[in-house]
Amino acid sequence: MTIYWERCDFCGQHNATRECTMFPELYVCPHCCLSCMKRNVCPNPAWKFSFELKPAPRPARKTSGKEALLDLLSKLEEKK
Numbered sequence: 001m002t003i004y005w006e007r008c009d010f011c012g013q014h015n016a017t018r019e020c021t022m023f024p025e026l027y028v029c030p031h032c033c034l035s036c037m038k039r040n041v042c043p044n045p046a047w048k049f050s051f052e053l054k055p056a057p058r059p060a061r062k063t064s065g066k067e068a069l070l071d072l073l074s075k076l077e078e079k080k
């Protein structure tokens with residue numbers, strides 16, 4: 001999916017935006033998407049997880065589920 005850097009149609013800030021699933025004519029930034037009241041009825045939210053904000057390539061999939069969980073937790077820590 002292509003990511004555009006343009007004005008979010010919901011908050012008006014310049015941010016990474018994606019086409020909104022609920023309103024295809026609008027572009028939504030991750031912050032508005034994640035706080036959207038319609039997420040519970042949205043079939044496929046444009047933005048799913050906050051760590052998707054980072055365009056860095058994902059590391060190779062870990063074989064251990066525990067390692068994968070620790071990796072996820074470390075990503076969440078970085079967001080604070």
Ligand SMILES: [Zn+2]
Nearest residue numbers: 008011029032
């Ligand atoms: Zn926004």
